[in-house]
Amino acid sequence: MSKRIEVSDLNVYYGDFLAVEGVSLEIAPRSVTAFIGPSGCGKSTFLRTLNRMHEVIAGARVEGSVLLDGEDLYAQGVDPVLVRRQIGMVFQRPNPFPTMSIRENVLAGVLLNNARMSKSDQDGLVERSLRGANLWNEVKDRLNLPGSGLSGGQQQRLCIARAIAVSPDVVLMDEPCSALDPISTLAIEDLIEELKQEYTIVIVTHNMQQAARVSDRTAFFNIAGTGKPGRLIEYDDTTQIFSNPSVQATEDYVSGRFG
Numbered sequence: 398m399s400k401r402i403e404v405s406d407l408n409v410y411y412g413d414f415l416a417v418e419g420v421s422l423e424i425a426p427r428s429v430t431a432f433i434g435p436s437g438c439g440k441s442t443f444l445r446t447l448n449r450m451h452e453v454i455a456g457a458r459v460e461g462s463v464l465l466d467g468e469d470l471y472a473q474g475v476d477p478v479l480v481r482r483q484i485g486m487v488f489q490r491p492n493p494f495p496t497m498s499i500r501e502n503v504l505a506g507v508l509l510n511n512a513r514m515s516k517s518d519q520d521g522l523v524e525r526s527l528r529g530a531n532l533w534n535e536v537k538d539r540l541n542l543p544g545s546g547l548s549g550g551q552q553q554r555l556c557i558a559r560a561i562a563v564s565p566d567v568v569l570m571d572e573p574c575s576a577l578d579p580i581s582t583l584a585i586e587d588l589i590e591e592l593k594q595e596y597t598i599v600i601v602t603h604n605m606q607q608a609a610r611v612s613d614r615t616a617f618f619n620i621a622g623t624g625k626p627g628r629l630i631e632y633d634d635t636t637q638i639f640s641n642p643s644v645q646a647t648e649d650y651v652s653g654r655f656g
């Protein structure tokens with residue numbers, strides 16, 4: 398089930414270093430939101446605060462709030478492991494578990510929570526997840542072979558299948574296509590378009606065409622200089638950001654004048 402994200406006044410720290418400052422934004426369910434901005438402006442850092450992955454780093458912390466359908470992810474007593482199950486993540490480099498088969502990769506997250514799932518339920522879930530990730534037809538005859546034997550684009554779709562197998566509400570993707578060729582990139586973009594019927598999707602990308610193609614809303618982050626915190630500069634409908642942004646820095650960035 399797709400859910401709404403509401404971020405208020407978020408400051409994100411690594412120890413004493415304020416990496417991202419004062420971000421407030423709302424992300425609607427069943428939508429794709431792109432985060433863009435120059436290297437080091439805090440896109441990945443901010444993305445990881447949305448499922449409490451940020452705090453796995455020693456000294457890392459946040460101030461402010463992140464609500465998922467009104468529930469504060471950072472409230473006392475909230476289990477970060479459950480948060481990460483509701484809000485899945487796909488990384489830049491496809492990272493299937495190397496010793497596991499394709500089938501085991503899809504089931505990895507699910508079996509952590511429900512180790513006694515029947516074989517037939519597992520089979521159904523593997524097929525549904527791989528179909529959801531547009532990978533089923535390519536792998537259905539080799540489900541028991543290692544996930545690491547797939548092409549890069551297939552591995553990334555396997556990681557997406559693994560992420561959606563646990564029925565998350567939100568899927569976060571940090572430059573999911575940056576290690577992929579153009580054909581695989583288009584396959585992932587098509588998939589994102591389909592996934593948004595069921596999930597809230599947030600994607601970090603350096604590819605302006607990609608942001609323009611896949612997202613409904615775009616958030617532009619920027620940084621005033623080394624050691625300064627990243628900030629959210631402009632957040633609007635993607636068509637607006639790319640055709641008629643209201644901030645000069647956004648215009649400069651999307652037209653390729655810097656970054």
Ligand SMILES: Nc1ncnc2c1ncn2[C@@H]1O[C@H](COP(=O)(O)OP(=O)(O)OP(=O)(O)O)[C@@H](O)[C@H]1O
Nearest residue numbers: 411414416434435436437438439440441442443454
């Ligand atoms: N684990 C960490 N410990 C300390 N500082 C970090 C850590 N990870 C990132 N930073 C710092 O936080 C700031 C934001 O980094 P982040 O990786 O979020 O940027 P980004 O916008 O994702 O950049 P890129 O486009 O290059 O991926 C940078 O100054 C970076 O050096």
Ligand SMILES: [Mg+2]
Nearest residue numbers: 440441442601
């Ligand atoms: Mg990054």
